[in-house]
């Protein structure tokens with residue numbers, strides 16, 4: 001790894017950093033030299049991840065859907081380290097239901113977390129980054145930010161992830177003048193707590209068949225792209241959506 005990909009001296013907040021994809025990113029950033037702040041609602045899970053990261057890292061109790069919580073988390077980070085260089089908007093929840101059955105409360109919970117959470121964290125992190133004159137924001141979208149699932153159903157999730165792609169583009173344009181790059185990653189299917197119940201089902205096999213690489217993603221598959229977008233190597237990369245999906249979004253998916 002050349003120096004341009006290192007994160008030495010950088011301070012990174014990973015929302016939802018206590019599980020799955022977020023924890024993999026937190027571990028990779030720490031290994032690349034960053035001081036990592038793990039932000040999630042469950043303090044014991046945050047602490048467990050920080051324990052894995054080793055010394056010099058921080059846990060903050062954070063609900064991304066609550067603006068006061070976001071403001072407090074950013075203030076805590078700036079108090080602890082004097083800066084914030086990297087924000088990964090990774091916190092997310094899913095909900096599978098027919099559009100005809102989906103409860104308004106469930107719709108709001110998904111939108112509040114996946115979309116409003118990314119907006120609020122961007123708002124408060126970008127103020128600090130702007131004062132520093134530089135920063136990187138990485139939004140974890142989804143292949144369902146690019147197209148909808150074959151039988152629908154992930155209604156609020158799909159809408160939220162399409163909107164995260166839009167948030168990425170509009171903020172990349174405004175914040176460029178402040179030295180901040182905003183990019184998104186669109187993961188394919190990864191086994192995490194969010195998707196664990198699908199293990200061993202027909203759907204697991206169906207994803208393998210639909211994905212040109214022929215398998216599900218593993219935590220390690222996401223970290224190279226996340227490190228690149230957080231590093232000086234990506235200083236001229238702004239407003240892109242990078243699929244990390246084994247080729248899923250490149251294919252029309254038809255069985256021939």
Ligand SMILES: NC(=O)c1ccc[n+]([C@@H]2O[C@H](COP(=O)([O-])OP(=O)(O)OC[C@H]3O[C@@H](n4cnc5c(N)ncnc54)[C@H](OP(=O)(O)O)[C@@H]3O)[C@@H](O)[C@H]2O)c1
Pocket residue numbers: 015016017018019020021022039040041042043045062063064065089090091092093113117140141142143186187188189190191192193194195
């Ligand atoms: N797994 C996949 O196949 C896949 C595919 C595409 C995209 N993604 C995206 O990747 C991201 C991570 O998903 P994952 O699969 O790693 O899921 P996961 O293991 O269930 O982790 C979700 C994380 O989000 C946090 N979170 C949820 N609501 C929050 C809130 N209001 N405030 C702060 N943190 C919150 C959770 O921590 P607390 O409960 O402690 O708050 C947890 O750390 C999500 O945005 C997801 O949509 C996943």
